[in-house]
Amino acid sequence: MRRNRLLSAVVAVCATSALGFTVPQTAAADPGSTACSQMPSDLRPTLILGDTGPAVRQAQCLSNMWGGEPPKLVLDGIYGTVMLKKIEWIQVCHGIPQSGVIEDHTWEVLYHPALDCYLPYPD
Incomplete structure (x- = not known):
């Protein structure tokens, strides 16, 4: 079963490459991915301006x-x-109150980002 899933994934990647399609950057944010490890x-502490450490990273x-x-x-x-500016923008893009505080709803959005936000990024 695992071999079939791996083979399917390899075939899908090869097919999309051959056809000129690209996988969106956001695909790497999947919780099962090691891109951000x-x-x-499942560890999602509340973060605010001035916090430091691995959760902020x-x-x-x-x-x-x-x-x-x-x-x-x-x-x-x-x-x-x-x-802070980027987190507030991400929150607005998802209809979350623009607090800059990273809590449950914001963590969920960070792990499952929208493909794009049509709100211009603030200058």
Whole structure:
């Protein structure tokens, strides 16, 4: 069974490559993915401006999975003002109150990002 799933995945990747299709960047944000493996996906502490550590690095990595114009965050583990601006934008894109606080709803959005947000990123 596992071999069949692996074979199916390889065939799908080869087929999409041969046809010129690309997999969206957001696909790597899947909770089962190791693309952002700073901490387990089920550990979701509340984060605010000024927090530091692996949970902040995880949120930075996941927020970088978003497409569009927002700048990529440096994975430094420091919740600074650039990260705050990006988190607030992501919250607005999903209809979450724009608090800048990363809690349950925001974590869920970070792990399952929209393919694109049609709100312009603030200057």
